[in-house]
Amino acid sequence: MRRGKKTIARNIFRETLEEIKKKGSKDPGQVFERAIENVKPAMEVRPKRIGGAVYQIPIEVKPSRQLMLSFRWVMEAAKAKKGAKMAIKLAQELMDAANQTGSAIKKKEDAHKMAQANKAFAHLARY
Template identity: 30%
Template sequence: MALCRGKTIFQTLVGIYKQYTPVSHFSTSHVLPNILKDREPSVQNPEELSVLCPDDKPLEKKTRIPARSEVTTALNYDPIVQKFINILMKEGKKEKTREIVEKVFENIKMKQIENYHKAPSEAEKAMIVTDPLKIFHGAVENCKPLLTLKTIEKGGSRYRIPVYIHENRKLRVGMNFIIRSADTRRRKVPLSTVLASEILLAYNNEGNAVNKKQQLHKECEAQRAFAHYRWK
């Protein structure tokens, strides 16, 4: 292979690679794929239309970003559950991890139905949630931290300062709290059973996962004196 004049071997290889590799970059004028109906915003007046389409191009005529391979139009598709599966997965065994999560939801459903039949009154039965997806979402919401600690170097010394977390980062940290709390137990039972009990405890604002979040908040509170270093 002949090299281009004035270029190194690395630059030549990068140029050839770019010719045969598609670039997955989309401009800001592109919109998200309409996989679910609730993603399509309703436009009621021209003011909303101008906000959604700053370039005066109708929303229905804009180019849409292609959907990712794991996205589906199935009724049982939940992006938060898919994210939890990806975090829990090890060594690329996604099918096995999906079976574990399905077993977790089954255990949660059976446990809540058992509590429902044991409830002495109709008022207590009405307060018991039997939908495992609602319980899972509530558990993740209770485990999401508001702050985290970031290490910076100032004047030759290192400080841990409290900073706000992005919403996607909150979601990932909260799920990690649940998974780590289930893994740290000395268990002789399946992982699905331990995860189900940990999610139920987190849904009730109890358990090791919620304690991890509260401990992180206490550490952030202890380091609040160095919070101004965030802007320096």
């Protein structure tokens, strides 16, 4: 939702669910839930300054932040697509995420790769 335009956001979401149903899914709500669940990140990195150096420290992501990040990444991926209406782009991105493909899934995998690469600094998380 942008600038309080709740009606527009609702219409886009309703059209998105209709589009998912048109493309062959029996239950668009289930596709939506599976997509969001697949995009949720388990780990992320946070910068921390220690002794003049900035380390990327891997930390676990809280469930509320996981949900917020997954919504944000799916929306950003849909907005980045060119061409069609937002409802169609969002439907396509949700179906991609439900099938473990797409830009939002790539974003999650990148976050996990960064956390894995900086695993050596995990002991600094308590400082």
